[in-house]
Amino acid sequence: MTIRVVAVSAGLRPTSATRRLADLLLRACEEQLRRRPEQRQQHLSEHRAGDDDVRTAVVELAPVAHAALDRLMTGAPSAELDAALGQLGGADALVVVTPTYNGSFSGLLKLVLDVADRTRLRHTPAIVAGTGGSLRHTSVPDLAVRPLLTALRLHVAPTSVFAAPPDWQEDGSPTPALADRAAEAAAQLLALVEVDRGCAVDRGAAPAAPAGSTSRERVTPLTAYGRAGSARPPATVSGRTPRSSRSRPR
Template identity: 40%
Template sequence: MTTRTLAVVSAGLAVPSSTRLLADRLTAATVDALGERGVTVTVEVVELREHARDLADNLVTGFPSAALRASVDTVVGADGLISVTPIFSASYSGLFKTFFDVLEKDVLTGKPALIAATAGTARHSLALEHALRPLFAYLRATVAPTAVFAASEDWAGGEAGSPALTSRVRRAAGELADLVAGRPPAPPADPFADPATSFEDLLRGSGG
């Protein structure tokens, strides 16, 4: 058995949230699909609501807090990525976009990714294709063909979700599993590879 790391980014604001519920369903299905391919999985979840203030500070200062840096390292160092956002005003949430805005250029290049979203009505489902998919294409991630959208009616029968949602979740999870299983494991993150402050700035600050 080989081992891979899966990072899960959830931008839900409420506790509990349908966004986190969908993220958990996708994660469980992906872990099962990878297990069928002889791959064991370590899952690390990043709840963006816990980093709301840190993300705002990062935008204005250019420096992440220790907690935010740890979550960024989790995403950058993972072998695969599941990203789920609520849809606000026909697009991803500002919190979701801000997290990906603070990532360094090209850190998601080639990373297998699955995109998903939640909203109150299925009318917002096209946001996956006109907002999320272009975002991850710009970030140069390798996005699974199937994106998963869950509206309020998909949870009408409880947390198990509708049969149609279950089918989409399984299909998307299988696609992500194929991408992750076929990719070499990500190298461990080097904490000294990209220092927050350049040596030039350090010299200027010390009067050198």
């Protein structure tokens, strides 16, 4: 079973810290797959332990920036942009890495995601990661990038990764703390991929309305609750109406 992991680098240069972090996370995914114990594949009876393989790729967004803006404004065609978006939509998992600009993610990342096919991105497991010039921006992946990917209905791994200059050693290698966090995020990503494939998620299908209901009467399956971006159903005690929905006395 081949797992296609695509890293999205929103940096402006191929030699940026953003690209370096993307490469680190892809290597962590490859390493985690090699280390997986045999029992984690026992439920996949059609595959033997060790049959899995990770194919990785990096999509640099800077070269398609102009094409993405033209697509957004005028719908202009671009083979290069279509190829980049095709890699995103065809991935089994995404590693989204962005530099920090003005306390948030790169506008380049938002631009490309705005012209991407949301139905192909839906339910894709993903890691959120970011880089910055200071540890003050450590929360950017969780407070800015995670809500963006959740709005697109991606399944985001619980562990985010942020790298500042102190997280890299003089030879360009990651510090042990950064390497450990990358490994943790990669392990969670592969676990989400297994769940995705085990449930045979159809990324392009919307929940079907029950018979006799109108388009406004959609029913959310209980299995959807608890995922990133999914609202939990109101809790009830002994069949009583939740407090928030009771009418208040005047």
